[in-house]
Amino acid sequence: MLEIKNLHVSVEEDNKAILNGVDLTVNAGEVHAIMGPNGSGKSTLSYVLAGKDGYEVTDGSVTYMGKDLLEMAPDERAAEGVFLAFQYPIEIPGVATMQFLKVALNSQRLARGEGELSTPDFMRLVKSRAETLKVNQDMLKRPVNVGFSGGEKKRAEILQMAVLEPSLCILDETDSGLDIDALRVVAEGVNALRSPDRAMVVITHYQRLLDYIVPDHVHVLSKGRIVKSGGKELAQELEKDGYANYSDEAA
Amino acid sequence: MADVETIERVREIEVDKYKYGFETELESELAPKGLNEDIVKFISAKKGEPDWMLEWRLEAYARWRQMTEPTWAKVDYPKIDFEDLYYYAAPKVQGDGPKSLDEVDPELLRTYEKLGIPLKEQEVLAGVEGARVAVDAVFDSVSVVTTFKEELAKAGVIFCPISEAVREHPELVKKYLGSVVPQADNFYAALNSAVFSDGSFVYIPEGVRCPMELSTYFRINEKNTGQFERTLIIADKGSYVSYLEGCTAPMRDENQLHAAVVELVALDDAEIKYSTVQNWYPGDSEGKGGIYNFVTKRADCRGHHSKVSWTQVETGSAITWKYPSCILRGDNSRGEFYSIAISNGKQQVDSGTKMIHLGKNSSSRIISKGIAAGRSDNTYRGLVSAHRKATNARNFTQCDSLLIGDRCGAHTVPYIEAKTSTAQFEHEATTSKISDDQMFYCQARGLNEEEAVALIVNGFVRDVIQQLPMEFMAETQRLIGISLEGSVG
Numbered sequence A: 001m002l003e004i005k006n007l008h009v010s011v012e013e014d015n016k017a018i019l020n021g022v023d024l025t026v027n028a029g030e031v032h033a034i035m036g037p038n039g040s041g042k043s044t045l046s047y048v049l050a051g052k053d054g055y056e057v058t059d060g061s062v063t064y065m066g067k068d069l070l071e072m073a074p075d076e077r078a079a080e081g082v083f084l085a086f087q088y089p090i091e092i093p094g095v096a097t098m099q100f101l102k103v104a105l106n107s108q109r110l111a112r113g114e115g116e117l118s119t120p121d122f123m124r125l126v127k128s129r130a131e132t133l134k135v136n137q138d139m140l141k142r143p144v145n146v147g148f149s150g151g152e153k154k155r156a157e158i159l160q161m162a163v164l165e166p167s168l169c170i171l172d173e174t175d176s177g178l179d180i181d182a183l184r185v186v187a188e189g190v191n192a193l194r195s196p197d198r199a200m201v202v203i204t205h206y207q208r209l210l211d212y213i214v215p216d217h218v219h220v221l222s223k224g225r226i227v228k229s230g231g232k233e234l235a236q237e238l239e240k241d242g243y244a245n246y247s248d249e250a251a
Numbered sequence B: 001m002a003d004v005e006t007i008e009r010v011r012e013i014e015v016d017k018y019k020y021g022f023e024t025e026l027e028s029e030l031a032p033k034g035l036n037e038d039i040v041k042f043i044s045a046k047k048g049e050p051d052w053m054l055e056w057r058l059e060a061y062a063r064w065r066q067m068t069e070p071t072w073a074k075v076d077y078p079k080i081d082f083e084d085l086y087y088y089a090a091p092k093v094q095g096d097g098p099k100s101l102d103e104v105d106p107e108l109l110r111t112y113e114k115l116g117i118p119l120k121e122q123e124v125l126a127g128v129e130g131a132r133v134a135v136d137a138v139f140d141s142v143s144v145v146t147t148f149k150e151e152l153a154k155a156g157v158i159f160c161p162i163s164e165a166v167r168e169h170p171e172l173v174k175k176y177l178g179s180v181v182p183q184a185d186n187f188y189a190a191l192n193s194a195v196f197s198d199g200s201f202v203y204i205p206e207g208v209r210c211p212m213e214l215s216t217y218f219r220i221n222e223k224n225t226g227q228f229e230r231t232l233i234i235a236d237k238g239s240y241v242s243y244l245e246g247c248t249a250p251m252r253d254e255n256q257l258h259a260a261v262v263e264l265v266a267l268d269d270a271e272i273k274y275s276t277v278q279n280w281y282p283g284d285s286e287g288k289g290g291i292y293n294f295v296t297k298r299a300d301c302r303g304h305h306s307k308v309s310w311t312q313v314e315t316g317s318a319i320t321w322k323y324p325s326c327i328l329r330g331d332n333s334r335g336e337f338y339s340i341a342i343s344n345g346k347q348q349v350d351s352g353t354k355m356i357h358l359g360k361n362s363s364s365r366i367i368s369k370g371i372a373a374g375r376s377d378n379t380y381r382g383l384v385s386a387h388r389k390a391t392n393a394r395n396f397t398q399c400d401s402l403l404i405g406d407r408c409g410a411h412t413v414p415y416i417e418a419k420t421s422t423a424q425f426e427h428e429a430t431t432s433k434i435s436d437d438q439m440f441y442c443q444a445r446g447l448n449e450e451e452a453v454a455l456i457v458n459g460f461v462r463d464v465i466q467q468l469p470m471e472f473m474a475e476t477q478r479l480i481g482i483s484l485e486g487s488v489g
C-alpha cells in the first residue's frame, strides 16, 4: 500500500535536513509502529506523507496504491484514503465539529465521484462512531478542537478517522496527553478499525500505547533514519533500555 | 415543484464568479441624463405625486446643490460626474403598468427567477418548508410587483412601493418621511431625497406581529443609471416586523451609483429586525466596474423599550460607504448591529454603525466581522455616544478582523463619547489571519483551498450569521464562499 524509498526531507526555510533516507514498506492489513526520541523526525515524516507545505523532498520517493503520493495535493491524498491524526490538532473557531465532519466527508466523497451522504445517513454514521469512542453529542456541537482538553482532542481525531474510513491511517502521538482510561478507549476505537484492507502507521514515543494497539512491525527512527526494525518485542526492549543506545549510535 | 425548480435554476447560473452578473434585455424608459429641477419634476410626475411631495424633493435638490461630497471615509475612487448619470430608468410598460403578476413582462419575471427570488406567492424561498416571504421587487427605478399584499392587509400591515404610499397613505408618509434622516442630512441623503425612485414602505399597526418576513429585492439593470431607493418602515406601539433586503446588479465595466436612504421608526415596545444581504456587483479583480454604494440607514428607537436590530452581510460593491445607525431615544430602548463585511479583489469597504444613546438605560450591542482578501481595504468605523441624560447607557462592541493573504488591509476606527459618568461602554477588537496550520488541517481532511477558506470564514462570522432569518442562512453561507473565490493561492 505504502512504499517509502530513501526519503530525504529538509525544511524549505533553512535547508536543514530532517529525514536522511527513510525506507519503509507498509502492506494492507498491517500495523506498523514508529518509535523514536523527540526530534528524530517522526512528525516530519507524517506531515510529508499528508502533504504539508514547507518541506522539501530532496531525494527518494513515496508510492501509495501505485501512485506517486508526493505529486498529490493534500486534499487529493485525503480523498484517496490517507488520514493523519495530528499530534497537535488545530482549532477552527465557530465551526461545529459535526459540521466539519460533514463537510470533510462530503468533499472526499465528491472527489471520489460518490454522491454526498444524506443528512440522516450522516447523523447515523457519526452517532454510532461517537458511541464507540465515548464522544458525547455535546462535544460534536462544540467548535473543532476549541477548548477541548488534550484527551478530547485526541478522541476527536480518532472519531474523524472512524467517520472518514481511510485506507492508510497515520497516528502521530495519539497517546500523548491521554490518561490510562482514555488511552484504552482510543485504542479500542483504533482496533475496531483494523481490517485486512487498511494499514496503520502508529507513531509514538512510549511503548505504552502498543500494549493496546499491538503492532505487526516496530521501527526505530533516529536522526531521520530508520535504524532498527523488528517485531512487537522491539517495543518492549525500547521500554527497558530507552533510546540512549540509538541516539549514541547515530551520533 | 416551482419552488425547488427556481432554486435549482439559480444554482446553475454562474457568470464568472459573480453569478448575478447577467443583464436583462428590456426596453426602458429613461429620463434625460444629468440633474436639474426639471428632472426632479419629471420623476415626481412619473410617480403621479402630489404637490407636497414635489416641493419636498425640490427643497432637497436645492440643499444638495449647496453641498459637497464627503471625503472622510477610507475609500478612493475617481470623482463622480453627477451630470453624466441617468436618474430615472424604468422598464417600458403598456398602458398603466401591471396590475398583477400575469401582466408583468415575462423577461422581468425570468430575471427574478434567475435570481432565485419568488414572485409567485406559492413559491417559497430557499425551499424552507412553510417559510413564506412577502417580496417587493424593485427593478431600476420602479417597483415591479409586491406579493402577499392582500394577506398582509388582513393583518392591517401596509407593505407597498413607497411611490404608492405617497399617493395612498400621505398622512403616514408626511409624518415620518425625513423624520429620521432629514433631507439634507448628508450629501447622498440629500441627493436621494431629491430623486428617490422607489423602495418599500412598511407600516405595522399597534400590537401587530407581522405574519411573515417582508423583503425587498433591488436590481440595477440599466447602464449609467443611479439607483436611489428609499425605504421607510414604521413599527407602531408593541408591533414586530422582520424585514430583509437583497441587492444585485449586472456585471458592467462602468461604475454604477447606488445611494439609498432607509429610515426606521420604532415606537413604544416595538421591534424591527432589519437584515441586508448586499451583493451588488463588486467589479472585476482589477477593480474595473462595480457599484458605488453610498447608503444612509438610520433607525429611531423613538419609544420606550423599543428595539432595532440591524444585521448586514456586505459582500458586493466596488465601494461601500454605509453606517446603519440607531438613535436610542426611548428609555430602555435597545439597538443592535451585526455585520459581516467581506472585501476581495480591489473592493473598498468603509462601514460601521453609530449608537446614539439619548434615553435612560438604553443599551446597544455591536458585533462586526470584517474579512479582507485580495488587495482590498476593509474599515470598521463606529461611534458610540451617550448624551448627558442617558444614564446607565450600556454598549458592548466587538470588532474582529480576519485577513486572507498579505496584500489587503483591515482597519478599526472606533469613536466613543460619554457625557454621563454612568455609561458603561466596553470595546473588544481582534485582528487575525487564516493560519497555514488551519488551512492544512482542513485540506488534510479533504477540503480544497476554497472550501477550506469558506469554512474557516463561515466559522469566523458565525455569531452574525445566527442573527439572520433562518431562511437566509444557508444562502448566505454559500454567498460567503463565492465571494472569497480566488482569494488564496
Ligand SMILES: Nc1ncnc2c1ncn2[C@@H]1O[C@H](COP(=O)(O)OP(=O)(O)O)[C@@H](O)[C@H]1O
Binding pocket: A011, A013, A016, A018, A036, A037, A038, A039, A040, A041, A042, A043, A044, A045, A054
Ligand atoms: N518547520 C520546521 N522548521 C524548522 N525545523 C523543523 C521544522 N519541522 C521540524 N523541525 C525540526 O526537525 C526535527 C524533527 O522534528 P519532528 O519531526 O517534529 O520530530 P518528532 O516528531 O520526532 O519529535 C526537530 O529538530 C525539529 O526542530
Ligand SMILES: [Mg+2]
Binding pocket: A042, A043, A044, A087, A172, A173
Ligand atoms: Mg512529533
